[in-house]
Amino acid sequence: xxxxKKHKVFIQGAITPTFIADSIAxxxxxxxxxAHDIFLGQVRNDIIDNKTVAAIEYSAYEEMAxxxxxxxxxxxxxxxxxxxxxxxxxLGLVKTGEICLFVFVSAKHRKEAxxxxxxxxxxxxxxxxxxxxxxxxxxxxxxKINN
Amino acid sequence: xxxKILVFGQLSEIINASELALLAINNTDELNKKLxxxxxxxxxxxxxxxxxxxxxxxxxxxxxxxxxALLPPFSGG
Numbered sequence: 178x179x180x181x182k183k184h185k186v187f188i189q190g191a192i193t194p195t196f197i198a199d200s201i202a203x204x205x206x207x208x209x210x211x212a213h214d215i216f217l218g219q220v221r222n223d224i225i226d227n228k229t230v231a232a233i234e235y236s237a238y239e240e241m242a243x244x245x246x247x248x249x250x251x252x253x254x255x256x257x258x259x260x261x262x263x264x265x266x267x268l269g270l271v272k273t274g275e276i277c278l279f280v281f282v283s284a285k286h287r288k289e290a291x292x293x294x295x296x297x298x299x300x301x302x303x304x305x306x307x308x309x310x311x312x313x314x315x316x317x318x319x320x321k322i323n324n
Numbered sequence: 325x326x327x328k329i330l331v332f333g334q335l336s337e338i339i340n341a342s343e344l345a346l347l348a349i350n351n352t353d354e355l356n357k358k359l360x361x362x363x364x365x366x367x368x369x370x371x372x373x374x375x376x377x378x379x380x381x382x383x384x385x386x387x388x389x390x391x392x393a394l395l396p397p398f399s400g401g
Contacts (some may be wrong), residue, residue, distance in 0.1 A: 278401045
Protein backbone atom coordinates (compact mmCIF):
# COMPACT_ATOMS: atom_id res chain seq x y z
CA UNK A 178 0.00 0.00 0.00
CA UNK A 179 2.87 2.36 0.74
CA UNK A 180 3.97 2.11 -2.85
CA UNK A 181 0.47 3.01 -4.04
CA LYS A 182 0.51 6.18 -1.92
CA LYS A 183 3.61 7.44 -3.67
CA HIS A 184 2.23 6.59 -7.06
CA LYS A 185 2.31 9.63 -9.30
CA VAL A 186 -0.84 10.37 -11.28
CA PHE A 187 0.18 13.41 -13.31
CA ILE A 188 2.14 13.11 -16.53
CA GLN A 189 3.43 16.11 -18.46
CA GLY A 190 1.81 16.17 -21.91
CA ALA A 191 -0.07 13.38 -23.68
CA ILE A 192 -0.12 9.76 -22.47
CA THR A 193 1.47 7.72 -25.24
CA PRO A 194 0.20 4.40 -26.64
CA THR A 195 3.63 2.95 -25.80
CA PHE A 196 3.22 3.90 -22.14
CA ILE A 197 -0.20 2.20 -22.12
CA ALA A 198 1.16 -0.92 -23.83
CA ASP A 199 4.04 -1.15 -21.36
CA SER A 200 1.62 -0.77 -18.48
CA ILE A 201 -0.45 -3.72 -19.78
CA ALA A 202 2.69 -5.82 -20.28
CA UNK A 203 3.73 -5.23 -16.64
CA UNK A 204 0.67 -7.21 -15.50
CA UNK A 205 1.63 -10.49 -17.17
CA UNK A 206 3.23 -11.68 -13.93
CA UNK A 207 0.05 -11.06 -11.93
CA UNK A 208 -1.62 -14.33 -12.84
CA UNK A 209 -4.51 -14.01 -10.36
CA UNK A 210 -5.97 -11.38 -12.70
CA UNK A 211 -8.62 -12.57 -15.16
CA ALA A 212 -9.99 -9.23 -16.39
CA HIS A 213 -8.60 -5.79 -17.16
CA ASP A 214 -10.80 -2.80 -17.90
CA ILE A 215 -9.16 0.28 -19.37
CA PHE A 216 -10.66 3.72 -19.87
CA LEU A 217 -8.87 6.19 -22.13
CA GLY A 218 -9.90 9.81 -22.35
CA GLN A 219 -9.03 11.41 -25.69
CA VAL A 220 -9.07 15.12 -26.54
CA ARG A 221 -12.02 15.77 -28.87
CA ASN A 222 -12.22 18.39 -31.63
CA ASP A 223 -15.33 20.11 -30.24
CA ILE A 224 -16.74 22.97 -32.27
CA ILE A 225 -17.78 25.94 -30.13
CA ASP A 226 -19.13 29.11 -31.79
CA ASN A 227 -17.78 27.92 -35.14
CA LYS A 228 -14.28 27.45 -33.78
CA THR A 229 -12.59 24.05 -33.58
CA VAL A 230 -10.70 22.87 -30.51
CA ALA A 231 -7.09 22.00 -31.42
CA ALA A 232 -5.77 21.09 -27.96
CA ILE A 233 -6.54 21.19 -24.25
CA GLU A 234 -4.11 22.65 -21.76
CA TYR A 235 -4.59 20.94 -18.39
CA SER A 236 -3.76 22.48 -15.04
CA ALA A 237 -4.47 21.22 -11.53
CA TYR A 238 -4.20 21.99 -7.84
CA GLU A 239 -1.70 19.17 -7.80
CA GLU A 240 -1.24 18.64 -4.06
CA MET A 241 -4.98 18.57 -3.38
CA ALA A 242 -5.63 16.39 -6.43
CA UNK A 243 -2.98 13.85 -5.36
CA UNK A 244 -4.66 13.63 -1.92
CA UNK A 245 -8.06 13.15 -3.54
CA UNK A 246 -6.77 10.52 -5.98
CA UNK A 247 -5.49 8.64 -2.96
CA UNK A 248 -8.85 8.89 -1.16
CA UNK A 249 -10.77 7.82 -4.27
CA UNK A 250 -8.39 4.90 -4.79
CA UNK A 251 -8.83 3.69 -1.20
CA UNK A 252 -12.62 3.94 -1.46
CA UNK A 253 -12.69 1.95 -4.71
CA UNK A 254 -10.47 -0.77 -3.22
CA UNK A 255 -12.81 -0.96 -0.22
CA UNK A 256 -15.94 -1.15 -2.40
CA UNK A 257 -14.91 -3.61 -5.14
CA UNK A 258 -13.05 -6.91 -5.20
CA UNK A 259 -10.24 -5.82 -7.51
CA UNK A 260 -6.56 -6.70 -7.71
CA UNK A 261 -5.00 -3.43 -8.81
CA UNK A 262 -5.68 0.02 -10.18
CA UNK A 263 -3.67 2.68 -11.97
CA UNK A 264 -4.60 6.27 -12.78
CA UNK A 265 -2.69 8.66 -15.04
CA UNK A 266 -3.79 12.16 -16.02
CA UNK A 267 -2.07 14.65 -18.30
CA LEU A 268 -0.95 18.14 -17.36
CA GLY A 269 -0.01 20.79 -19.90
CA LEU A 270 -0.85 20.67 -23.58
CA VAL A 271 -2.58 17.65 -25.14
CA LYS A 272 -3.60 17.86 -28.80
CA THR A 273 -6.86 16.53 -30.27
CA GLY A 274 -6.63 12.79 -30.83
CA GLU A 275 -4.13 12.35 -28.02
CA ILE A 276 -4.81 10.59 -24.72
CA CYS A 277 -5.22 12.70 -21.54
CA LEU A 278 -6.61 10.14 -19.07
CA PHE A 279 -5.65 6.50 -18.57
CA VAL A 280 -7.52 4.47 -15.97
CA PHE A 281 -6.62 0.80 -15.63
CA VAL A 282 -8.48 -1.58 -13.30
CA SER A 283 -7.70 -5.28 -12.94
CA ALA A 284 -9.75 -7.93 -11.16
CA LYS A 285 -10.28 -11.68 -11.05
CA HIS A 286 -13.52 -11.33 -13.01
CA ARG A 287 -14.95 -8.87 -15.54
CA LYS A 288 -17.91 -7.57 -13.53
CA GLU A 289 -15.77 -6.07 -10.77
CA ALA A 290 -13.35 -4.64 -13.33
CA UNK A 291 -16.16 -2.96 -15.34
CA UNK A 292 -18.01 -1.62 -12.28
CA UNK A 293 -14.92 -0.31 -10.51
CA UNK A 294 -13.49 1.31 -13.64
CA UNK A 295 -16.71 3.19 -14.43
CA UNK A 296 -17.11 4.35 -10.82
CA UNK A 297 -13.46 5.45 -10.72
CA UNK A 298 -13.69 7.53 -13.92
CA UNK A 299 -16.89 9.24 -12.74
CA UNK A 300 -15.32 10.10 -9.38
CA UNK A 301 -12.17 11.48 -11.00
CA UNK A 302 -14.25 13.73 -13.27
CA UNK A 303 -16.46 14.99 -10.43
CA UNK A 304 -14.03 15.34 -7.54
CA UNK A 305 -10.51 16.19 -8.64
CA UNK A 306 -9.39 19.83 -9.01
CA UNK A 307 -8.24 19.69 -12.62
CA UNK A 308 -9.09 22.22 -15.32
CA UNK A 309 -8.96 22.04 -19.09
CA UNK A 310 -8.42 25.13 -21.19
CA UNK A 311 -9.67 24.40 -24.70
CA UNK A 312 -7.35 26.02 -27.22
CA UNK A 313 -8.88 26.73 -30.63
CA UNK A 314 -7.13 26.56 -33.99
CA UNK A 315 -6.95 30.39 -34.01
CA UNK A 316 -5.16 30.29 -30.61
CA UNK A 317 -8.08 31.85 -28.68
CA UNK A 318 -9.43 29.73 -25.84
CA UNK A 319 -12.37 28.84 -23.61
CA UNK A 320 -12.61 26.87 -20.35
CA LYS A 321 -13.99 23.37 -20.60
CA ILE A 322 -16.96 22.36 -18.44
CA ASN A 323 -17.53 18.69 -17.58
CA ASN A 324 -21.04 17.29 -18.12
CA UNK B 325 -2.77 37.57 10.16
CA UNK B 326 -1.92 36.60 6.63
CA UNK B 327 -3.86 34.27 4.34
CA LYS B 328 -2.46 32.84 1.12
CA ILE B 329 -4.93 32.44 -1.73
CA LEU B 330 -4.35 30.14 -4.69
CA VAL B 331 -6.35 30.89 -7.81
CA PHE B 332 -7.08 28.27 -10.48
CA GLY B 333 -8.51 27.87 -13.96
CA GLN B 334 -10.72 30.61 -15.33
CA LEU B 335 -10.59 32.48 -12.02
CA SER B 336 -6.91 33.22 -12.55
CA GLU B 337 -7.92 35.22 -15.65
CA ILE B 338 -10.58 37.19 -13.75
CA ILE B 339 -8.23 37.95 -10.85
CA ASN B 340 -5.24 38.22 -13.17
CA ALA B 341 -3.00 36.29 -10.79
CA SER B 342 -2.49 32.72 -9.65
CA GLU B 343 -1.68 33.69 -6.09
CA LEU B 344 -2.76 36.46 -3.67
CA ALA B 345 -2.12 37.36 -0.04
CA LEU B 346 -4.71 39.09 2.15
CA LEU B 347 -4.40 40.38 5.69
CA ALA B 348 -6.94 40.56 8.52
CA ILE B 349 -9.42 38.00 7.21
CA ASN B 350 -10.99 35.88 9.96
CA ASN B 351 -13.10 33.40 8.07
CA THR B 352 -14.09 32.26 4.59
CA ASP B 353 -17.30 34.37 4.51
CA GLU B 354 -15.19 37.49 5.09
CA LEU B 355 -12.77 36.34 2.44
CA ASN B 356 -15.59 35.79 -0.03
CA LYS B 357 -16.98 39.29 0.62
CA LYS B 358 -13.55 40.85 0.25
CA LEU B 359 -12.88 39.01 -3.02
CA UNK B 360 -16.18 40.18 -4.54
CA UNK B 361 -15.34 43.77 -3.53
CA UNK B 362 -11.92 43.54 -5.13
CA UNK B 363 -13.02 41.53 -8.19
CA UNK B 364 -16.70 42.15 -9.05
CA UNK B 365 -16.33 39.99 -12.16
CA UNK B 366 -16.21 36.93 -9.90
CA UNK B 367 -20.01 37.02 -10.25
CA UNK B 368 -19.58 35.59 -13.73
CA UNK B 369 -18.46 32.17 -12.55
CA UNK B 370 -19.32 29.71 -9.80
CA UNK B 371 -16.52 28.57 -7.55
CA UNK B 372 -15.91 26.66 -4.33
CA UNK B 373 -13.15 26.99 -1.75
CA UNK B 374 -10.70 24.62 -0.16
CA UNK B 375 -8.88 25.47 3.07
CA UNK B 376 -5.52 23.75 3.46
CA UNK B 377 -6.46 21.36 0.61
CA UNK B 378 -9.83 20.33 2.12
CA UNK B 379 -13.13 21.26 0.47
CA UNK B 380 -15.31 23.45 2.68
CA UNK B 381 -19.12 23.64 2.60
CA UNK B 382 -19.79 26.31 5.24
CA UNK B 383 -18.16 29.34 6.81
CA UNK B 384 -14.76 28.24 8.12
CA UNK B 385 -12.42 30.09 10.50
CA UNK B 386 -9.06 31.06 9.04
CA UNK B 387 -5.74 31.17 10.85
CA UNK B 388 -2.40 32.78 10.13
CA UNK B 389 -0.73 31.23 7.06
CA UNK B 390 -3.75 29.16 6.04
CA UNK B 391 -3.93 28.44 2.33
CA UNK B 392 -7.28 28.99 0.64
CA ALA B 393 -7.80 27.73 -2.91
CA LEU B 394 -10.46 29.17 -5.21
CA LEU B 395 -11.76 26.31 -7.35
CA PRO B 396 -13.90 26.88 -10.46
CA PRO B 397 -15.92 23.91 -11.82
CA PHE B 398 -13.62 20.96 -12.55
CA SER B 399 -13.00 19.77 -16.09
CA GLY B 400 -10.45 17.00 -15.84
CA GLY B 401 -10.46 13.75 -17.79
